[in-house]
Amino acid sequence: MSELLPADHDYTQEFENGIHYASVELAELAAKTIAQQCGFFIIRGAWKPNTAGQNPVTALCMYCDRSSRIVKSYKPDPTKETRGNISSKGTGCQFQICIKEVWQKDGPNTWVMVGVTSRETGANRGFHNHEKVLYPEHHRHNKQFSEAEKERLRLMRKAGVRPNQQKTTLNTEGGVHHDIKQMYNINSKTRLDEMGEMDAIQFALHGAEHRGYHICLQKDSNNVLTNLFFAHPTSIQMLHAWPYVILIDSTYKTNRYGWPWVEIIGVTPVKKNFNIACAIIKQETKETYEWLLRCIKGLLSDTVPNVIVTDKEGGLLASIPVVFPLSHTVHLLCLWHVNNCVKQKFEVLLGGIAKER
Structure with a gap:
């Protein structure tokens, strides 16, 4: 439940402490600290220069952060835990103080906090009309x-x-x-x-090149990116050490464009897999896979993989003999997909008996 600030309490006296501060920043910080201890927050307002007289001084106005005039008829309800659905937290609070510059004859000027009176009514503007801030540590100013x-x-x-x-x-x-x-x-x-002025693709490529990635890309006649291949320098070093077996799979289409995501995986002598490279391609055609395999061949230098494991993708199978004619191709079937297909066909053939069991 919210707690109202005392409407009859003049908070100006908390700020008029007679302390002279060496700078306006120190005085402003002290004013905000005092306000927070009292249960409200103040914000910086306008500067009011005073050029009249022999010794011109300046004042910085500080307002309550609920001083907005957007809400014309705000009536706080202490029985509610949350305020109503309004467009602003402003309550038209009239609280205001000034941090005034004090001219010093024999030294640098100092700054003090003083109260403010209303020009229309002459009343002191040291009162509030809203709830107390119960949890200042969660307030936006903190x-x-x-x-x-x-x-x-x-x-x-x-x-x-x-x-x-x-x-x-x-x-x-x-x-x-x-x-x-x-x-x-x-x-x-x-x-x-x-x-800066780069788009998302340019920024991604710039970051990858800055980190030493090996990048290959293709664009269409309209200069639109169609295929992208990239490999980390550590992965390239591992490929040079173990180029014997390469797995290529493109089952993922979870990106926002729905394009195939190709994973190129290597295998170590102790049967551990490591990522060689990744690619995002627009279409799974022979021409695209031929370009992809040539990107892999560029990483291998003069070596050739002994075995290339695939998921029997037609475009990939047609392009392997063109780029790697000496490599042996092995087709790897996914057990998870096989089980799903068997289950679906089995239920259809038995008329739903398997599903009931």
């Missing part, structure tokens, strides 16, 4: 990232740290309560800054 935290997030993103781990690290170290959406927003902004 969840803003410092420049040091933003740089830390950039470094963690560059190191491959996931957003949920980024959130846990920052919240543990800083004692704040950042949420996962903030991590995604910062990472997205960082990625857009890194992309």
Whole structure:
């Protein structure tokens, strides 16, 4: 249940403490700290320069963060745990203070906090008309990232740290309560800054080339990407060490374009698999697979694989003798697909008896 700030309490007296601060930044920080201790938040407003007189001074206005005039007739209800569905958190709160520059004759000027009176009514603007902030650690002003935290997030993103781990690290170290959406927003902004004028494909290729990937690509007559092949430098080294058996499979079509995703796998002498390369292709034709095999051949230099294991894809079978005429081709059947097909045919032949059993 929410708790209202006392409507008859003048909070100006908490700020008019007579302390002179060396800079406006220190005075602003002190004002925000006092406001948070009282149960509300204040935000920076406009500067009010005063050039009249012999010694001109300047004042910085600070407003309550609920001071927006968007909500004309706000009536707080302390019996409700959440506020109504309104377009703004503003309540038209009139609270305001000023951080005023004090001219010093014998030294640098200082800054003090002073109250403000209304020009229309002459009343002191030290009162609030809204609820108290019960959980200041979750308030948006306490969840803003410092420049040091933003740089830390950039470094963690560059190191491959996931957003949920980024959130846990920052919240543990800083004692704040950042949420996962903030991590995604910062990472997205960082990625857009890194992309510059490049599109998504150009940025991905630039990042892969920067990390030493071997890349081959094909484009159509309209300069649109149709086939992409890439291999990590460590995978290429492993392929040079064990080029004897290569498995090629293109069963995955889970990308947003519905294109086949081709996995090229190698096998070590101790029967361990390793990833050689990956490719995304537009169509499973003989010409496409011939291009793909030539990309693999470019990684092998002068060596030739002894065995190429396939899933009996027609386009792949037709292209293997063209690129690797000396390699032996073996067809690998997927047991999971075989079992599914047998089950479906079995149920049809027996009229649903197998399904009942």
